[in-house]
Amino acid sequence: MSRHLDAAVELAAPMLLVIAVGLISTTASASNQVYFLNALVSVAIVVAIYVFVGNSGVISFGQISFVAIGAFAAGVMTVPLDSKKNVLATLFPLLRDHTIGDVPSLLLAAALGGLFAFAVGLPLMRLTGLAAGIATFAVLEITHNILREWTSIGPGATTLSLVPESTGPRQGTIGALVVIAIAFAYQRSRLGRQLRASREDAAAAHGVGVHVHLQRLWAFTLSGALAGFAGALLVHQLGSITTEEVYLELTFVTLAMLVVGGMTSLWGAVVGALAISGLDSFLSQAEQGVHIGFTLDLPQGSRLVCLGAIMALVLILRPSGLTGGREFRLPRSWRRR
């Protein structure tokens, strides 16, 4: 019985945290709400990355390319028809003359992300270590380059705007919860356990019959689908987006969130995403002067310095992350009851 309780707690803790953020965001003023929405979307992106990186132990810099694909697919397909003909005139006719609703755009983004990840993963999942890192990074570069230059499929180097801003507190919370629930279901499934075994010891897992390459491919595909979905949430939150916003900086920041939280647990991914985006929001408030008992007024530009310093400090002092890479557990005295 206690095993099931542990599992329930493992899933409930990150979900309650996300619901709490969602609820607080409904009470926040319009100007502050954006911080909470950022946090919710970050959770979705980081958990999507975690599904592959956390479960397989193989570092990937490529997951943001699936976020980018999801964001641009969902964005381009939801720009209202009457303005689309003017602002996105260079698109293929099929894309230019059709528009889909909000939920279909989220699903389309997930499907495209998953499909693309599968196609890329098929050859690349053979690689391990640094070679895997660099190859996935090359995927990010190619995706960014093509999205930026090919104006038949998107806005190219200009800003994609007029995307309906449908990721409010409700869609943000539900979206993040869906991603967490799928990640949880995956890591407790037979497939997920096989992959996690290969993370701990690839040779031993291979020895007991785990097809490591195949398991990595499944996780990469699922991670790509979730990343595409998270990208759709992102574009619907921002309303306008450029290719630069889903590129290097987002890659580094989301990976840092994952590692700061604790790379090998779902709880770590959620905590890391919320902690860093919370800190970031607080610091950008502090740059304009914030009242916390005393008035804290940081000079301009110090937000990034503090953020970088704190991330580095956490990693140096606690390399296994804030959660130690473990799932959430009730304290022992509670569980015995």
Place this chain on the structure above:
Amino acid sequence: MTLATLTFQTLSDAVGLGAIYALMAVGIGLVFGVLRLVNFAYGQLVMAGAYTLAFTAGWPIAWSIVACFAVVVALSLAMDLVVFRPLRGQSPAVMLVTTFAIAFLLQAIALIVDLRNGQLGEVVPSLSSLAQPITVAGVDVRKITLVSIAVAAGALALLALLLMRTTIGLHTRAAASDFRTARLVGVRANRVIAFAVVLSGLIAAAVAVLLTVQLPFVTPDFALRDTIVVLVGVVVGGIDRLWTATLGGFTIGFASGVINSALPTDKTVYLDSVVFALVILVLLLRPAGLFNWGRRAAVERV
């Protein structure tokens, strides 16, 4: 301009870029050899050097360059002491992401320092005369291209001497091939690491001088793009050995230059896609490194 001179021009530019990338590759490879750490913040060392050159632009050139070397080596040592040392033995992912954070931090600090005068970017005028072209056999070659090649060749030769002919060089090579065994036979870890870190700092400073001539406008993301490309080149070449890493750095610089001129003009915007598609291809065919002949990729061991 005939086709022949055009090709020569392309080649000389490509070799010049390759030479600078080879230097950066050595700097990254040296530290990786002893620490098994991919230092993503290497570009920020170059950036710090470039800012030092910019801020000391009023000084005599020689002093300005000395200041650049001093600042970069000091920063390099500080990085080792504060960041690399506590992280020794951690997983590669944690080390790499920590150096991201350090790169992010240094860039943020540079932004604040840079914006003190209200505008982004500083100009390094001191060595700009080197950017002028000279004519060699009927072809215009920028002086800096020749200087880059000479400096890179000189530095690499010096480094080879240092590593092959001195005791500390021998220790460094021993530590790079098997750190634990090297320690067991009496190689002092901290000395070897400090040696590698200082050397890689010196190289970063040299790169800062060369790059600021090519690109005299210094911003906080100076050399960031170059570092990323070099890191890719280093892994493609084979990061486990210094010379394959160096060759990888040179190759990616050289290949970018050649491919750029080989693409039709309206397709040059897709240069990155072509280069990185080649990178993926090479990694798939030779995951242990393009130049890593005669040694199999480390197989999985129980």
